[in-house]
Amino acid sequence: MISEMLAKLWQNGILQLGIWETVYMTLISTAFAYLIGLPLGLLLVVTDKNGIHPISWLNRVLGIVVNAFRSVPFIILMIAMLPVAKFVVGTSLGNKAMVVTLVIAAAPYVARMVESSVKEVDNGVIEAARAMGTSSFKIVWKVLIPEAKPSLITGAIISMVTILGYSAMAGTIGGGGLGQIAITYGYQKYNDDIVWICVVLTVIIVQIIQEAGMLLVRKTDKRIRQ
Numbered sequence: 566m567i568s569e570m571l572a573k574l575w576q577n578g579i580l581q582l583g584i585w586e587t588v589y590m591t592l593i594s595t596a597f598a599y600l601i602g603l604p605l606g607l608l609l610v611v612t613d614k615n616g617i618h619p620i621s622w623l624n625r626v627l628g629i630v631v632n633a634f635r636s637v638p639f640i641i642l643m644i645a646m647l648p649v650a651k652f653v654v655g656t657s658l659g660n661k662a663m664v665v666t667l668v669i670a671a672a673p674y675v676a677r678m679v680e681s682s683v684k685e686v687d688n689g690v691i692e693a694a695r696a697m698g699t700s701s702f703k704i705v706w707k708v709l710i711p712e713a714k715p716s717l718i719t720g721a722i723i724s725m726v727t728i729l730g731y732s733a734m735a736g737t738i739g740g741g742g743l744g745q746i747a748i749t750y751g752y753q754k755y756n757d758d759i760v761w762i763c764v765v766l767t768v769i770i771v772q773i774i775q776e777a778g779m780l781l782v783r784k785t786d787k788r789i790r791q
Contacts, residue, residue, distance in 0.1 A: 594667035606679025678720035722778035
C-alpha cells in the first residue's frame with residue numbers, strides 16, 4: 566500500500582522535481598565532463614610512447630593528475646571541491662554547486678574511458694593516414710575519433726550512468742534529485758517505500774539512457790548492417 570508520505574510527495578510535485586533534477590544534473594555534468602575529459606583523453610593517447618606525437622613527460626604528468634583524482638572516493642572529493650564550487654557558481658549548496666563537483670569528479674574518469682576507446686583503433690588505419698602525409702591534428706579529428714565513435718558512445722553511456730550514481734550521493738551534502746528525496750524523506754524518516762521508489766525510478770532512468778545509447782551505437786557502428 567502506498568504510504569501517505571509518498572502520496573504527498575507525488576501530489577506536491579516533489580517526486581517529479583526530483584526526477585527532473587536528477588536528469589538535469591546527469592546530462593549537464595556529463596556534457597561538461599566530456600568538454601574536459603575528451604581532449605584530455607585524446608592528449609593521453611597522442612602523447613603516449615606509442616602515440617602519434619609522443620611526449621613522455623607530458624603524458625606522465627597528465628596520467629598522475631588523472632589517477633590522483635580518480636583514486637579519491639567521490640564522497641570525499643565532493644566535499645573537498647565545495648570551495649571550488651562556491652568560487653565558480655557563488656554557492657556550495659544546490660544543484661549548480663553539485664554540477665561543478667560532479668564535473669570535477671567525472672572528467673578524469675571520462676578521460677580514461679576516451680583513452681581506452683581510442684586505443685582500440687587499428688594501427689594500420691593510423692599508419693595509412695601517416696603515409697599520406699596527414700597531420701597529427703587531422704589524424705585525431707578525421708581518423709581516431711570517427712573510427713572510435715561506437716566505442717566512445719558506449720563509454721559515454723557508462724560514464725553517464727556513473728555520473729547518475731554520483732548525483733545520488735550529492736544528496737548527502739545539499740544536492741537535489743532522487744538521492745536527496747531518498748535520504749530526507751525515506752532514510753531519515755524511516756519510510757522504506759520512498760527509498761525503494763527512488764531506487765526504481767533511478768533504474769528506469771538508467772534503462773532509458775542505456776537503450777537510447779545502444780540504439781545510437783548501432784546506428785553509428787559501420788560494422789553492423791543497417
